[in-house]
Amino acid sequence: xxxxxxxxxxxxxxxxxxxxxxxxxxxHVNIESITASExxxxxxxxxxxxxxxSLDQVRKIVGQIEKQIExxxxxxxxxxxxxxxxLAIFKVHTGSFIDLKKSESILNxxxxxxxxxxxxxxxxxxxxxxxxxxxxxxxLNQIEILEFARSGKVAISKPMKTLEEYLKxxxxxx
Amino acid sequence: xxxxxxxxxxxxLEEKVEIVFGYPGGAIMPIYDAMFDYQEELKHILxxxxxxxxxxxxxxxxxxxxxxxxxxxSGPGATNLITGLADAMxxxxxxxxxxxxxxxxxxxxxxxxxxxxxxxxxxxxKWNIQVTKSEDIAGAIxxxxxxxxxxRPGPVLVDITKDAQFGSxxxxxxxxxxxxxxxxxxxxxxxxxxxxIQLLDKSVKxxxxxxxxxxxSSAEDELVKFIEKSGIPVAxxxxxxxxxxxxxxxxxxxxxxxxxxxxxxxxxxCDLLIAIGMRFDDRVTGDVTRYAKQAKVIHIDIDASELxxxxxxxxxxxxxxxxxxxxxxxxxxxxxxxSWLNEFRECDKVERDKISLPxxxxxxxxxxxxxxxxxxxxxxxxxxxxxxxxxxxxxxxxYYKYNRTNSAISSGGLGTMGFALPAAxxxxxxxxxxxxxxxxxxxxxxxxxxxxxxIMQSKVDVKIVILNNNFLGMVRQWQEMFFDKRYSGxxxxxxxxxxxxxxxxxxxxxxxxxxELDAGIDALLTSEGSFLLEVVxxxxxxxxPMIETGASVSxxxxx
Numbered sequence: 121x122x123x124x125x126x127x128x129x130x131x132x133x134x135x136x137x138x139x140x141x142x143x144x145x146x147x148h149v150n151i152e153s154i155t156a157s158e159x160x161x162x163x164x165x166x167x168x169x170x171x172x173x174s175l176d177q178v179r180k181i182v183g184q185i186e187k188q189i190e191x192x193x194x195x196x197x198x199x200x201x202x203x204x205x206x207l208a209i210f211k212v213h214t215g216s217f218i219d220l221k222k223s224e225s226i227l228n229x230x231x232x233x234x235x236x237x238x239x240x241x242x243x244x245x246x247x248x249x250x251x252x253x254x255x256x257x258x259x260l261n262q263i264e265i266l267e268f269a270r271s272g273k274v275a276i277s278k279p280m281k282t283l284e285e286y287l288k289x290x291x292x293x294x
Numbered sequence: 295x296x297x298x299x300x301x302x303x304x305x306x307l308e309e310k311v312e313i314v315f316g317y318p319g320g321a322i323m324p325i326y327d328a329m330f331d332y333q334e335e336l337k338h339i340l341x342x343x344x345x346x347x348x349x350x351x352x353x354x355x356x357x358x359x360x361x362x363x364x365x366x367x368s369g370p371g372a373t374n375l376i377t378g379l380a381d382a383m384x385x386x387x388x389x390x391x392x393x394x395x396x397x398x399x400x401x402x403x404x405x406x407x408x409x410x411x412x413x414x415x416x417x418x419x420k421w422n423i424q425v426t427k428s429e430d431i432a433g434a435i436x437x438x439x440x441x442x443x444x445x446r447p448g449p450v451l452v453d454i455t456k457d458a459q460f461g462s463x464x465x466x467x468x469x470x471x472x473x474x475x476x477x478x479x480x481x482x483x484x485x486x487x488x489x490x491i492q493l494l495d496k497s498v499k500x501x502x503x504x505x506x507x508x509x510x511s512s513a514e515d516e517l518v519k520f521i522e523k524s525g526i527p528v529a530x531x532x533x534x535x536x537x538x539x540x541x542x543x544x545x546x547x548x549x550x551x552x553x554x555x556x557x558x559x560x561x562x563x564c565d566l567l568i569a570i571g572m573r574f575d576d577r578v579t580g581d582v583t584r585y586a587k588q589a590k591v592i593h594i595d596i597d598a599s600e601l602x603x604x605x606x607x608x609x610x611x612x613x614x615x616x617x618x619x620x621x622x623x624x625x626x627x628x629x630x631x632x633s634w635l636n637e638f639r640e641c642d643k644v645e646r647d648k649i650s651l652p653x654x655x656x657x658x659x660x661x662x663x664x665x666x667x668x669x670x671x672x673x674x675x676x677x678x679x680x681x682x683x684x685x686x687x688x689x690x691x692x693y694y695k696y697n698r699t700n701s702a703i704s705s706g707g708l709g710t711m712g713f714a715l716p717a718a719x720x721x722x723x724x725x726x727x728x729x730x731x732x733x734x735x736x737x738x739x740x741x742x743x744x745x746x747x748x749i750m751q752s753k754v755d756v757k758i759v760i761l762n763n764n765f766l767g768m769v770r771q772w773q774e775m776f777f778d779k780r781y782s783g784x785x786x787x788x789x790x791x792x793x794x795x796x797x798x799x800x801x802x803x804x805x806x807x808x809x810e811l812d813a814g815i816d817a818l819l820t821s822e823g824s825f826l827l828e829v830v831x832x833x834x835x836x837x838x839p840m841i842e843t844g845a846s847v848s849x850x851x852x853x
Contacts, residue, residue, distance in 0.1 A: 131475055134424070135412060142417045183599035189421045189441055192475040287474070 123152075124178045124196045125204065125275045128167040129159060129283055131190040140167065140191070143184045149173055153206075153272030161283055164192060168204075168275045193286045197277045204275035208253045209235070210244040210260055211267040217242050220263055230256045241266065298428035299324035299459040302392060303332050305435040308467040311363050313337045313354065313723055315347040319367025320407055322394030324459035326365075339723070339752050342744035344371050346716035348378025348449075349742070352387045353720030356703050357678055357728075359512075361442050362389045362720060368396055369407030372453070373414065377710055379449045380418040384707030385533060386510060388447035390438045398426040398455040411453050420448030428461035432468075440470035445478025446597040447510060480596065482613040482621060489609045490592045491625035493566055497590075499634045500526045501557075501564035503549060506533035506706075507571015507595065513616035514538070514699045517570075520619050524626045527635055529557035531572045533706040536696035540675060546638045551577045551841045552688035555649075555850060556641035558841065561586050562848040563637070570594045571615040574604035575707065584846035594618045648852050649838055654693065659832035660808055662686055662761045666693040668815055669731065669759065677729045678703060678721050682714035682738035685767040688837045690733045701728065712741030718756045719748055729757065729819070736762040736788050746798040749824050757818050758800075758826040760791055763833050771836045795826040802826035 130136045137156065144151055152170040159166040171178065178196045185194040214237060217223055227233060227244070230252070236243035246256050253270060296304065302325050306314065316338060318326045329338060341347040344366040351362030366375050372393040382389045395401070396408040412424045421441045425434045431454060438450040494500060508517050514537055521528050521538070527546045528538055532553075538545050547554030549561065561567065567589045572578070579585040582604055593600075593607035594615060601610035611618055653663035666689055669677075675697035681687040681704040696702050703721050705713035718732035739760050749756055770784040795802040801821060805814035805828065818827040839850045 135416065135422075138413065138416055146417065180599070180603055183603070187597065187599045189473065189476045 121172050121174060123170060123172050123199055125199065125202045125273065126167075126169040126171065126178065126182060126185070126194060126196045127275065127277060128169065128185055128194045129192040130165050130167065131192070132158070132163055132165050133190050136188070136190050137167070139188050140169075140185055143181055144171070147177065147181060149177065149181065155272040155274050159283060161287065164283065168273055170273050193283070195277060197275070201279070202275040202277050204249070204273045205247050206250055206253055206271055206273050208246045208256070208268065208270035210246070210256070210265055212242055212244065212260060212263055212265055214238065214240060214242045216263040226256075226259055230259070232256055295462040296465045297324070297328065297459070298431050298454070298461050298463060299328035301428065301431045301463060301465050302435065302454065302459070303328050303336060304465055305432050305467060306363060307332070307335055308469070309361070309435070309439045311336065311361070313339060314363045314365055315339045315341055315350040315354070315720065316365030317341055317344050317347055317367070317371060318365070319371045319394065321368035321396055321456050322365055322371070322392075324456065325392065325394065325454075339719070339748060341716065342747045343742065344374035345377055345712065346719075346742055346745045346748060348375045348382070348389060348391060349710075349713050349716035350720030350748070351389045351391075352378060352382050352385075353680060353703055353717030354724040355387050355389060355720075356724070357700055357721045358724030359700065360724070361439055362387070364389065364391050366391065367394045367407065368411070369409045372411040373409055375451075376414060376418060377708075379415055379451065381705050381708040381710045381713065382449035383418045383420065385705065386447050386506060387449065388442040389449040390435075390442050391449065391451045393451060393453045394459070395424065395453045395455045397457045399457075401426075401455070411451065415451050418449070419451050422451040422453070424453040424455070425458050426455045427463075428458050429463035431458060431463070432465060436468060436470040437473065440473070441476070445476075478596075479614060480598070480612045482611065482617050484621065486609055486611045487618065487621040487625065490568075490611060490622065493590050493592060493609060494524070494568075494626055497566035499564045500524075500566040500568060500631070501560055501589070502526045502528040503531070503561075503567060503569045503572060504528060504534045504537055505531040505570070505572025506537075507615045508534060508537040509700055510571065511596070511615040513571075513619050516616050516619035516623060518542070520623050520626065523623060523628055525629055525631050526568070527631065527638055529554075531575070531578055531706075532691055532704060533702070534572060535691060535702035536699050539697045540695040541697060544635075547642070548691060549578055549847070551580070552692070552837050552839065554642070554692070555645035555839050555852065556638040558839070558847045558850045559641055560638060562588065562846065564589050566590050566592070568592045568594070569605075570619070571596070573600045579604065580841045580845055580847045580849075584848070645839065645852070650692075656832075660805075660811065660829060661835055662689040662763075662831050663693050665759070665761060665811065665815075665829050665831065666690050666733065668811060670694045672815055672819060673729065673731070677701065677731050678725055680704070680714050680718040680721050680730065680732045682734040683709045683711045684735045684738060685763075685771065685835070685837050686733055686735045686761040689761075698728065711738040714738060715742045715758070716745045716748070718758070719745060719752070719754050722754045722756050730755065731757040731759060733759045733761065735767060736760055736764065736791075737766045737786055739791070740788075743794065746795065746800060749800060750798040753823065756824045757821070758824065759818065760826065760828045761831050762788065762791070762828055763831050763835065764788060765833060767835070768837070770834070774834065774836070791826065791828045800824050800826055802828065804828045804830070806830045
């Protein structure tokens with residue numbers, strides 16, 4: 121078992137996310153995180169799906185994802201082969217955050233920043249690896265964390281072939 | 295401007311559809327109304343249940359090699375299609391289902407007969423789409439036909455809301471032949487072919503295993519050329535039966551749980567396994583960790599996700615079976631495999647003496663095998679045989695000597711009881727020249743028995759053979775072998791099948807003893823129109839050979 125980052129490029133059609141997740145459901149594989157947004161190519165959507173599976177499993181899953189009619193291309197990468205980030209937002213009491221010793225240096229040390237501040241609450245944004253977010257969480261947990269939300273992983277692979285090139289291959293081969 | 299409902303019909307005509315199997319209902323009424331004006335061009339077969347519609351469409355697709363089409367209404371109409379969709383999906387059958395849907399403004403509101411058919415059918419369709427605007431109908435149907443038929447075929451569902459059917463749009467049909475994210479016809483990598491030829495050159499005991507992919511890519515002629523040039527023995531999967539004539543000297547039988555002895559045993563003795571258009575189903579491989587481990591494997595499939603899915607291939611070739619065979623024929627050398635072929639024949643002799651001959655010439659009760667053998671002889675192996683699921687299915691696969699392609703129609707991957715009767719109806723509409731015989735068990739027959747009404751009304755010619763052992767025989771066999779003969783829920787009380795057929799104006803005959811059998815089969819085969827022949831067979835007959843679940847193909851049991 122290993123962590124794999126699956127990138128899926130799809131047309132922007134209703135139901136395609138469902139078609140993709142069904143493949144995980146059928147194989148009884150849990151999705152650790154999933155993000156979706158438009159890619160650098162207009163109309164093409166990128167999904168980043170993180171799973172803990174074996175190499176054999178991820179190969180077969182990606183093969184079955186790629187088979188879906190509206191999937192342009194799917195890849196899998198180990199953590200070493202992607203650059204990835206998560207985004208987290210913490211909501212804390214403004215009062216207790218200010219009372220917290222070294223609140224300034226906490227922000228500096230964790231490269232986090234305040235994105236909203238009101239009399240009763242403060243919102244802190246942190247972008248980083250899941251572990252870095254975990255560390256800040258632990259530190260802020262000294263005071264009460266009122267709310268906490270984090271995105272799934274967004275990731276881009278290191279190999280240089282671009283989606284545009286794959287799209288060209290597609291058109292040539294058709 | 296045309297109404298959306300009429301556009302649906304026009305699209306089907308553009309796709310050269312001649313027949314639709316369906317059942318009307320509230321949400322598809324506009325389409326049925328539009329169809330009323332096209333009765334000359336488009337034949338509608340009213341089934342008795344939507345499951346019957348889709349199985350009929352499957353049977354039609356498999357004999358006609360065209361897309362099978364069916365209509366159903368929203369809600370229960372659509373959900374009744376699901377079994378057939380799953381069946382068509384796993385057996386790669388091109389089917390387009392058009393379902394009616396509630397008004398678009400009612401979607402998601404639990405309206406009357408509303409169901410999320412897109413969500414429900416997603417895992418069992420190659421593609422599906424919901425259309426809510428009249429102007430989108432033609433594009434959706436064009437895509438549906440292209441996707442259903444191209445690459446590895448499969449079922450597609452187009453769900454059309456009632457307002458889209460009622461609304462109007464310009465009709466300008468353009469056939470679809472390109473979807474940028476979909477690459478159905480891979481270009482064969484000639485390097486892979488070269489590697490395959492190298493393995494073939496070195497092989498002393500090559501073994502070819504073919505599946506339905508041969509028929510789906512119309513590669514029957516190339517297959518025969520390939521085996522005749524190379525001299526390589528060929529076996530078939532259940533769905534590949536008939537792709538090469540059973541009486542071909544290089545044909546060595548069919549593989550799988552109840553397949554022939556020789557090809558199962560020899561799978562684990564060959565030095566090269568060439569698999570074309572088949573997917574290594576667990577019913578074929580038995581224990582996959584002990585499957586053909588000694589052999590190099592060449593696997594040819596049009597579906598890339600099948601390659602290395604179950605069996606690791608030394609040379610996977612992604613491509614259409616026919617195109618790859620054309621390349622292989624060019625490179626393969628003629629070799630002499632006589633001693634290797636003799637090994638198959640020795641195994642055959644064992645099977646013949648221990649199983650086949652005693653089964654077709656039994657001393658006591660009537661056996662399923664002798665019935666099928668007689669039908670095979672009397673039809674010269676040239677009929678379309680549609681089977682249901684169970685013991686009779688395995689017996690038919692063993693004893694019917696298929697001499698024609700696209701003539702063995704069965705529910706393979708899904709194992710859907712109730713498949714045969716409606717599929718035979720469709721098969722009969724799909725074939726112009728061949729006689730269609732449905733061989734069904736007494737259990738499965740009752741799962742879609744209502745389709746006798748479809749036969750009556752459409753006057754289609756289907757010869758029905760019920761092999762009646764008064765048991766759900768396959769499950770009973772397992773109970774006997776693996777559950778201490780505890781026959782839980784498998785003894786089935788049957789109605790008078792002949793009386794039921796009579797109720798539908800279908801003549802019939804019940805055969806209870808051997809001396810009536812010839813007359814019964816003759817009556818069946820010579821009757822004008824449909825006929826039902828019930829043969830009462832040995833109650834606790836078992837199908838052998840058998841590879842038990844978890845056993846290796848080389849551990850195939852003869853008794």
